[in-house]
Amino acid sequence: MSYLNVSSLCVDFLTENGSVKAVNDISFEMKKGETFGIIGESGSGKSVIGQAILRLLPSNAVVNGSISFGAEDLLSLDNKNMRQIRGREISLIPQNPAGSLNPLLKNKIQVAEVFEVMGVNKKEGIKSVLGMLKNLLMKEPARILENHPHELSGGMKQRFLAAMCLSYKPSLLIADEPTKGLDSFSKKGTLDLFRHMKGEHGNSILVITHDLDFALEICDRVAVMYAGQIVEVGPVTDILQIPSHPYTKALLNALPRNGLIPLHGHTPSRIDLPDGCLFYTRCNLRSDKCGTERPATKSIKGGVVRCHLY
Amino acid sequence: MTGKIFRRKDMTISILLLALLVVVAISYPLLALSDPNAIDLTNKNLAPSAEHPLGTDYLGRDILNRLAAGTTTSLSIAAGVSAISLFVGVLIGCISGYYGGIIDETLSRIIDIFLSFPGIVFALAIMGFLGGGVINLILALSVVHWAKYARLMRGQVLSIKENEYVLSAKIIGAGDFHIMRKHLIPNSVATVIILATIDIGHVLLSIAALNFLGIGLPADIPEWGAMLSAGKEFMRTSPYQTIFPGMAITMVVIIFSIIGEGLRDIFDPNDTGGEYL
């Protein structure tokens, strides 16, 4: 029984220059307790998915397809019920920890909101957050609550956000680009945090990242996105060791340790998508068919791939 | 860029209206259709009619004719003030922001001093003692306005002077003058120009206010603020000579606000259309 089921999701942004197809016919499912990764380079549309699930997209976004979470169809819920889901059921650890905390409010107030939403006594709530913070390897949790956000370091902010999200005991946690902009040392801290969360809390985590190494370390299964489409889904070890899709292969080969082999060309314009495979112009293994006909998704050994080769 | 400008309806209308005003302003003195100062005492204080579409003023002069003639004066004073204060402001702001240190300290202090005078009071003081007249008016208002631009410009320069293309230009061996001219000014002046665009409206309001207090321009010069102020005495017997110039000023201020704010939206780096990816 799938826990989160995204099928045929399309997100278009209406802009002055035309409609930008940010996410184009995406389907995937997550099982309970699983850590699922969505990997993609910048501009692949991966972050849009997380926001689409929580219905946090701006008003000029047009969403099609369906997202079901347990028994609920998220896209057709009314606002009140959606609010019941946000936070309690599905929590989002946002991409930009620095910007996601209100700079004018004490950390304590921002945490207290969580309990307001849950209807839990504030004192008890704070107590449990203190425990959570300690748990997430933070020193002096009591002092942190009295501080303002700008007094925390980047890593602390991330932990603080995570603690807030975990306080809800959500069944699904979405982490949007947790390693973006971090140097290799801070990345290690983030990795520890996620390992810890995964081990301690056992909830399902949807990780959205551009960082292949991070995904490899943390995820059970991953989906690889290219130009708004999922090109490949499968168990993380399979995909990152024996990739099927030419894009995944090229991406891995560009890693320094795999030879630093450049991938030439550009991703196609998202306003006028080409007819054929979106990777056609950059693909080493292309055939004529690839230029005219867009490949559909096919199931292969425990995963899915979107390529004419299979 | 142009496409972006004309996609906004309010911008398009405003720009067309402004273009019309500028055409009137430039062509009016050349055409010299009829003397805006010609008086006709028996036909004074008339309401709008076919012959005088906006009525006549207290000396029987055609209000439409004078409004049209006033376009030249009002717009050129406003343009003169903006040009002078923009030039001085950008220059001083740029030098202050770029060099930093004691130069910045000194210039910033001077800017602060000028900013701490409420504008109209300062202009009033200068005008009160220099006397009325076009040149004095432009000078007084420029003295009041430049500091605002200087401060904005300084802020802009401070925010971009550590940008990598500026550093790179330095490493390449570009001189200070080159860096200011090619890198700092082009990349910060847009914001200042936008402010100036909106500010042209404020200049028009300041001119009107000074005229209202009786120390702006003489009433025989067809200028909107001066017309308004001369007409205020006839406010109830013949309100047109106050209402129409007032409306003209309001409309032009609105036009400049719309254009200025439209420009701000267009120049806004956040508005790239691709931010959602």
Add this chain to the structure above:
Amino acid sequence: MKNKILSVLLVMSILAVPVLMSGCTDSSQTTNSDNNPTEESSSEQTLTLGEMWDIENIDPASAGTVICEKAAVTETLVAANPDFSLEPGLAITWEQVDNLTWRFDLRQDVSFHDGSMMTAEDVKFSLERTMNENPRVKSMSAIDSIRVIDDHTLEIKTTETNPILAGVMHYPDTSIISENSLDEDGNFVKPIGTGPYSFESFNEQTRVLTVVKNENWWGGSVGLDKMVLKGMPDPNTRAMAIENGELDFTVDVPYSETDRIDAIEGINVEKYSTPRVYKMDTNLEDEALSDVRVRKAISYAINRDDIVEHVLYNVGSPAAGPFLPSMTWANKDLKPYEQDLDKADELLSQAGWTDTDGDGIRDKDGTPLELELLTYAARPGLPPMSETIAAQLKDVGISVSPKVLEWGAISDKRESGNWDLVLAAYNIAMVPDPFYVLNNWYTSNGPDNTPGYSNAEVDALVEEAKYIRDLDKRYEKFNQVEEIVYEEQPKILIAYYGCAIVKKDSVKNYVFDPTAHDYRINAGMYIAQ
């Protein structure tokens, strides 16, 4: 953080000081202030008056026009008739004993508002005080010393022959106050005068002056119980306020509104000429203007009737000589120049100014006839008048560009000789005597003769008149002067200044006094129930 809080408190307290202090001064300085002017019983006659200037100062030595003329709290030694001939005020008779000595006999039954009787000592005190405070009175009166002869007789010595001293004693700043108007330290507190109304309160904050009936006025009964004077310097505001019913009496609404307001039920407007004249000085150093034909042509080119009707809205009248025809000493033979474009054309052509290049502007030896007309905005009739004159002169081929400047700037330009024409409104009866104006304007060394006019005959006539004590003979000399300058037009007189009195119909028995400096409130005025 602590320091910051401290500094906030500091700033707050600094801010609070002026506010609190002003509260204190407020209450202490307006001791007699009536708190509820609206809660008057309806049987009391209270007149609310919209005064044309801000009321800032209640010291008659410098603000005599308000305290003496408009609030009628104080009175002068000498009064004047509507034809500007002098009549007794607080002094019953006066006489110029010799060239340097004057003698004044005072009224005996006059008491101040505080009950004390007015004596020669009080008069001496008041005049000496004004002399100290007010440089204008000092120089006009040229008083050397004042001697008290007895309780009701004074002798005044002047430093030079001063034929106008009696006239100066009509000037409101010379009005008489009791010594009790000052406190022990000699600071002025409030005016204690002899007039029909006595000072009640002055609120410095709202600048409202309240005076009440003086039951014991020597001149008889007083019409109003109370008068509230509010300073309203803007003519539009005064117009709206009287329409709105806030005022019972005001002056000088915008001229253009006089007819409309007059038509309003319950309000009437009366227009009077006042002793002030719109005149245009010509720079006689200028080549064109030094020619009397050009000056006369200008005078013929101006349509004074049009100006009076359309610019002044009949508040005023066309001017011939420097004096109102109603003045007793005026040369009544003079008539205003009538517009006569043919004559103007003839005179200009005779003077050599013709339009040779057909551009509508006359020229001579290649120089076009272009003049700059300077004026100022403090008197609202002047800018439109200058524009009208410019347009009228254009019709006879003289190009005139009108400029509105600050008076200071005009003074500067005049001093440096860098001017052609100056349009201004001059007082013609600062004191009720022709000597002052004719001497200042037309004699070679007259202080107001910036045009540079010099006529030996005029100089001689004025000097002669100075020593003639017989008024008729004196005025005869002055009439001759008027005639000469009428022909020579060194100053082109346009129109007599006007005053519009606006009052509710219920205000009765108002008598306009043309000798007042703006207007005067007469004791007999009352409100009909």
Add this chain to the structure above:
Amino acid sequence: MPPLLRIKNLVKTFEDNKVLNGIDIDVKKGETLGLFGSSGSGKTTVGRCIAGLERSDSGSIFFKGKDLQAMSRREKKKVRPQIQMIFQHPEISLNPRMKAFDSLVEPLKIHGWDDKCSLENKVEELINLVGLRREHLARYPAHLSGGEIQRVVLARILSINPEFIVADEPTSMLDVSVQAQVLRIMEKIQQEKGVSYLLISHDIDVLRKVCHRIVFLKNGRISGVENA
């Protein structure tokens, strides 16, 4: 043969914070030296000192045997252009109001290159070197991708034939696939022109892949050197 660049005992303090505490580094001609450290280790400061954007408190930087920080103005004008720098953030690495072409020729114009014909040839040569097409030149930076911008930057500084290039995290803001492109081009340039690099990065994988030697920096001191 002496090293192209020799840093001796460099010390730099910012407001009580000793960022560099006695650094010694040599870079040979044609060598790529990696400088590795976490954020705050002072590695960027080293780069900025070499490029002349900062002045050290003490210590010297010898370039071809001459101390860069003790030169006369005239000497500086001659020597300085031989050391160039490329930066981390592509979005602010080019003047947004200049087309790529203008940015590219700016250094040439500053150094008095006014022959139009040979300028065209030079530009052609430069864009070939970094793998750009002519069409890129007419674009503003907003319409270039991060990788393209870094290539324009490379072409731009190469136009004045530098012998030493400080590359401060040139690829850390780029996607993996683009990072490879840029690093490969830098390699190619080194082979063709013989320039030396100081490559500053926090990605040890990248450094190990492209550098000849790696210097490890920690708290303003050198904590180790590794030969690749």
Add this chain to the structure above:
Amino acid sequence: MAITLFAVFALTFFLMNVVPGGTSEMILKHTFIGLEESATQEQLAQFSEIYNLNDPLYIQFIDWLKGGIFEGDLGMSFVYHKPVLDLLLLRLPATIILALSSMAIAVVGGVSLGIYAALKENKTADHLLRFLTLFGVSMPGFWVGLILILIFSVYLKMVPVAGYGSLENLILPAFALSIHSLASIMRITRTSMLETLGQDYIKFATSKGLSVNKIISRHALKNAMLPVVTVLGFQMGAMLGGSVIIETVFAWPGIGSLLVNSIFARDLYVVQACIIVIVFLFLIVNFIVDLVYIYLDPRIRYG
């Protein structure tokens, strides 16, 4: 601040003294002998003697400054025959009352309308408000004042035309003075509110499941107020400037109308004092704004 004030002193003083007409002569004319009359040399000399106008300028300046700082003596007004300080204290409350009440109208109206417009973004109410505020910032203030008088005093007879002393008198001038600021504040509030609503922490608060009201009242409002507070300083300055005109229109006995009258009358010391008071008030307001900002924004407080 001290340096700024000193520079303002000096600038004002010397500006006042390099003017056409000769100060003492102009004052004499405005005060005693009538604008158009000529002053005799004797009168001039006497007058200059009384008011110490014979000393060189810099001596006058130093004397004046000394008097002002050490004795609270800002000189005597030529026109009002009163110490300038007394005059200022008399007029200051009127200006402060007018400015504060206008500011209150502008802040309350501007902020609430701005928030309303932001919440109704791109709906009819928003468009209408934006359209109206465009007029609000574009109409000359005195013109608005005149029209208000015309409508409310003359036609509707609801309030007195002009004057000072009661609440009725305050309504029109306070409203006329506030319109421009109200519109500006509304616009900046709307913009700032919209910008704040687009911030990541708002998105995060939404993802926490907070209700819209909570998000706006707790997260958006305070943050959106930061730029508004900055603008308040400027607006207060603009208001002090605007009060010069509005006070003249409504015959409001404040510093502004005193300044205008004194400029025309060349009441030198009063002009100087008025300008300095206005500048001082302006500086104080900006100082308070800074403090409020510090209070609101913890980043500055500890930074």
